[in-house]
Amino acid sequence: MDAKPHRDLLEELYERLLEFHGPQHWWPGDGWFEIMVGAVLTQAASWKNVEMALGNLKAAGVLSPESIRRMDGDELAALLYPSGYYNSKAKKLKSLAQFIGDRFSDSVERLKEKDVLMLREELLGIHGVGRETADAILLYAVGKARFVVDNYTKRILSRIGAIEKDASYSSIQRLFEENLAPEIEKYSEYHALLVRHGNSVCTTKPTCDRCCLADLCETGRRALGT
Ligand code: SF4
Numbered sequence: 001m002d003a004k005p006h007r008d009l010l011e012e013l014y015e016r017l018l019e020f021h022g023p024q025h026w027w028p029g030d031g032w033f034e035i036m037v038g039a040v041l042t043q044a045a046s047w048k049n050v051e052m053a054l055g056n057l058k059a060a061g062v063l064s065p066e067s068i069r070r071m072d073g074d075e076l077a078a079l080l081y082p083s084g085y086y087n088s089k090a091k092k093l094k095s096l097a098q099f100i101g102d103r104f105s106d107s108v109e110r111l112k113e114k115d116v117l118m119l120r121e122e123l124l125g126i127h128g129v130g131r132e133t134a135d136a137i138l139l140y141a142v143g144k145a146r147f148v149v150d151n152y153t154k155r156i157l158s159r160i161g162a163i164e165k166d167a168s169y170s171s172i173q174r175l176f177e178e179n180l181a182p183e184i185e186k187y188s189e190y191h192a193l194l195v196r197h198g199n200s201v202c203t204t205k206p207t208c209d210r211c212c213l214a215d216l217c218e219t220g221r222r223a224l225g226t
Helices: 003-021 032-041 047-059 065-070 073-083 086-104 108-113 116-124 131-142 151-160 169-179 184-200 218-224
Strands: none
Touching: 003 169, 003 184, 032 047, 032 086, 032 108, 032 131, 047 073, 065 086, 073 086, 086 108, 086 116, 108 131, 116 131, 131 169, 131 184, 151 169, 151 184, 151 218
């Protein structure tokens, strides 16, 4: 497909998902550092369990880079218990907090000043930060227009027929970024809507008969015989 049909399709998907699910107001979280912590904790965890772990950190008064750096690793792991993989996530959070302190003096303003691609490379060098986590941090915590790709994005787009099943992270990201204007609000909402749709309609076993995208979707049209 050339760029225009892709642009039209992506815009149409966005408008329909927004109308169907309503605005999702992502990312849930108070302040940039809480959003970063949430982006790490949500790896292989439901948001409900992440909220419990964030609640523990807040109640203990340690939801800041400095506190995370200073506190004992086992104590931190105990607070993260509800989010699963708590020992590993404690190490990841310590690495992230160390990076924020060493490179940016715990200042989100300094993070914002940095070139987005260079910052992304640095984030990817932190223990436990992969592409999805790095892009979520860039978009939702730092305010840079990077499209976040996850398994829901891949599943929905491949069922629709816009990408191959085995499309790479970077090719899917390019598809969105080359066809949509770099608007932080729209990228934020679009990712949230895809997560919502993948959670509630285009699930492992898709419910195409109640999907707002069915007439645009190869899988949906096959399933419904239209
Ligand atoms: S029509 Fe079915 S397969 Fe296509 S996006 Fe909707 S739920 Fe998923």
